[in-house]
Amino acid sequence: MEALIFALAIPALGIVLLLLLGHSRLGGHLNSLLSGLSLLAAVLMARSVLANGAMTSPEGFFHVDAFNVYLIVLTAFVGLTTAIFSRPYMDHELERGRLNSARLRLYYASYQGFLFTMLLALASNNLGVLWVAMEGATLSTVLLVSLYRTPESIEAAWKYFILCGVGIAQALFGTVLLYFAASQVIPDPSKALLWSTLIAHAHQLEPATMSLAFGFLLVGYGTKVGLVPLHNWLPDAHSEGPTPISAVLSGLLLNVALYALVRMKMLTDGALAGHVSNPHIAGFLMMGFGLITFLVAGLFLHRQKDIKRLFSYSSIEHMGLMTFAFGMGVPLATFGALLHMAVHSLTKSAIFITVGHASQIAKTQRIDNIRGLIATQPAVGWGLLLGTAAIAGFPPFGVFTSEFLLLTATMQTWPWLTAALLVGLGIAFAGLFRAVQPMVYGNRPESAAPIHVNMWPVIVHLLLVLWLGLAIPGILAHWFDQATQLIAGQGVL
């Protein structure tokens, strides 16, 4: 438990430290160092959870079980690799004159602030604090989206702020209703929002209040997940902000929002079980929204002219698929969705890192003007090509494995929907490759020049995804299986 406190305290301290630190060059190194320490603490925490099982802190403030332990490690890991990538990237942006050193300081402080809110949201036992942390994540990133101060970036940040703020406010209303339902059955009001208490009393919660609460929670956290039709903020915020922020927004924020949604679904399912005519309403809602999101985002991939918008639509598409899978609720689908959360966030952050380099090489984000990447700088070109192959679901990468599991589960429970999924995957595949193929192949354009890049984060991420595709390590499979037992009631192994 001490390790968890450290994992949270380090980024919290980092906010202050990086704000006070005037020297901008040092900031990048310190940012990586702090993220590394945070990851170390998270790994130590995971080891003790592995040895002792789920744990709750004595005063009940934190709770770590099989579901959030791997997400905490994943968040800290992607936080570290993106921090390593962002130092030379931001230095390059500084040289190009797109920002000044005061804004760079704001960037590093906010980066640690974002990591802190993500880890707090994951580790908190209190569902109210989970909400506070999710709102904090918006607040800490909104000034990063407008970091370049262009009219477009300010528009994107305004949209992001208003849409996510309003969306997440619905989730607070849902939380109030949840607290209202809980206070009827849990006498101690200070415990009535604690996850560990709530899940034990889930079957006693009043079903009508819980379904209304879930409606609001779905809209609220669904906005953050990027579910259609609440997704409008996502491509704008991804395309106009600095690329490291796109990487962590796609790789981490969406996952944490989905995590919150799944926790709420578990409570709602518990409350509705056996009480009313339709006990699976929460799952059906998630399936519906997930499937629509998946299909609509796949179609939108074909219309994109901006490379970062392209991949942000791909994120929306994958979040839709995961929401759909969690909605189905059968063990196999849940297992697949948990795996998909991990491989998607690894692959997508790797892609955004390469995209960042690619747009620095071509000095533009317009797909039409990015050409011949392999000829210009093979590492970046191949990184983009392999990353896209991985995210499109090519074997032997991990995304293939998880999508295969999801398709199998769909075929067993909702055979007719398999066709929709297959069509959606095909559309998305075509949309991605139609854009990526001309960008990586072809001759080197006159204006493009190789830049200094650090491809290690990309290589490590893609190797991990490859490893997860070939053989999931025993520990991880064990965790996924335990998390599946928590969420779906029984395991698959």
Added chain:
Amino acid sequence: MFFSQLALYEQAILALAAVVLLLTFLMLVHPRILSVIKLFAWQGLAVAATTALVAYDANAPHLYISALLTLLLKAFFIPWLLLRMVDRFDLHQELDSLSHPVLVLFGGIILVVFCYHTTLPVAAQLTAITHNVVAICMSVVLLGMVMLISRRKAVTQVVGFMALENGLFFAAVAVTEGMPMVVELGVAFDVLVAAIIFGIFFLHLRQSIDSLDTSRLSRLSERERD
């Protein structure tokens, strides 16, 4: 159950809830930016008063702290911040008229009816007062959203956003006698940071599009980039 049969404090809560709803409707359609901000301050005051009332009746001392927080944040700090913006950008005579105020009002009324209908199953086992308050809180939240959609100026949109937060706060206090302290403090902190960031945004908007008219924010769309 009749209004006069309720305990005195319940009558007061219901009356204040009605005042909050009325103020929300006024904010929804009032054309002058300055008046909208003042109405918002009154709404904050009503919410703070309710919180203090519930704190007194339920004998919950921690609610006095949230009442004080609401009073400071919603009735003083945020209106003061917005009024300072009005001074700075000279918006005293500025109007933000709706194109179809009657339509918006009727839409709002329909929303309130919808909220009463939606909360029926929740209220079935509960007292009449909770039913009214849940429905009114939900209405204020949704009306805040309508305000965000129908308004054009950044200042009035922020007021809509904060009115929505007021509705949430009101719900937390009136329905559940306040959330746990740590959550209340966290929410208040988030609102404070949000208010400051909004202030920063006004400056940026002014610099980049030379106006606080958010309908001019239309560069980012799928079509424009074709």
